[in-house]
Amino acid sequence: MTPLQQANQLFEQKFHRTSELNVYAPGRVNIIGEHTDYNDGFVMPCAINYGTAVSGAKRDDHIFNVYAADLEDTDQFSLTTEITPVANKKWTGYVRGVVKFIQQHCPDFKQGADLVITGNVPLSAGLSSSASLEVAVGKFCQQLGNLALTDTQIALIGQMAENKFVGANCGNMDQLISALGEQGHLLMIDCRSLATVAVPVPENIAVMIVNSHVKHDLVTGEYNTRRQQCERAAEFFGVKALRDVSIEQFKQREAELTAIDEDTAKRARHIVTENQRVLDAVQALNQGDIQTLGKLMGQSHDSMRDDFEITTPEIDYLVELAQVAVGNTGGARMTGGGFGGCIVAVAPVEKVDAVRQLIADNYQKQTGIKEDFYVCTASQGVQVWA
Structure with missing residues (x-):
């Protein structure tokens, strides 16, 4: 079963209704160019066939009600009050941080949702499970609120969440490749200009x-x-x-x-x-x-x-x-x-x-x-x- 099928199924079980919105963002492996991203340099990763899926549906209030299936854990927060980190629940930072910085770009975004998150990117393995989660949540919010955000902007919001909310001073490569990857290609990214060149495998x-x-x-x-x-x-x-x-x-x-x-x-x-x-x-x-x-x-x-x-x-x-x-x-x-x-x-x-x-x-x-x-x-x- 793919992460998307799993997220769909779990959403029905958890919330007793059918998901209206399903988003999938891949993890990545970097073929060459390590630690060059935050030095404004060049990297060449590829998106991989392991990723994070988010299935969800609108609520009629301003609450984000999140179920992280792989951790069997939940989080709930309001989009009308200040979004702050949760002590001892690191995973929630990736979701909350993305929503917080999306609101900075789009202050009117206050649409609540029930959502289920699941994925098959190995955790803590250097394959960007966190960036995959950030991009999936960012895209979910963009679709949910019909927000004027490009995939590149969603990637940069994901990076901001990781830097300023979670506290990992990462560069922009992981989120950019999760957002912009191309089938059958590596992507050379200029981390300063954000220009990309698809390089065939x-x-x-x-x-x-x-x-x-x-x-x-x-x-x-x-x-x-x-x-x-x-x-x-x-x-x-x-x-x-x-x-x-x-x-x-x-x-x-x-x-x-x-x-x-x-x-x-x-x-x-x-x-x-x-x-x-x-x-x-x-x-x-x-x-x-x-x-x-x-x-x-x-x-x-x-x-x-x-x-x-x-x-x-x-x-x-x-x-x-x-x-x-x-x-x-x-x-x-x-x-x-x-x-x-x-x-x-x-x-x-x-x-x-x-x-x-x-x-x-x-x-x-x-x-x-x-x-x-x-x-x-x-x-x-x-x-x-x-």
């Missing part, structure tokens, strides 16, 4: 995601520290964001920055080189050159491990296994915010079984943790269903 290529089951939490993790270090580096170079520093400019002043703060210099080196890797990866994919993409993914992982220092031994081991299995026919790297979560591997379809097998034979034996393995397809962004 060759037909025989599989996108594999392996969940290390090492959990991360970006709010309490070191994500915000990395962001501050990047801001310090941009200040050092006298630019708005590290996006504005070329590899040549970085090399000219690398020693100077290292003498002041070695960690900040390492973080900057990752961002500056990663931006270039994304641009090179677009070129490679447009030429169907998976071998070059694989090399760039390998370099990206090394940079995250050595310069940005956001990988874990388990993640490094998974990448190593995947790289052995795909050889020079593709690549693998950590994906997501870091400190656990998932790796992504890209390779011809006929390599999937070899990657799965090598990891199944070794990962648990080495780490004591059982992995989860997903084969994904590049999918459409947020959609409304009758």
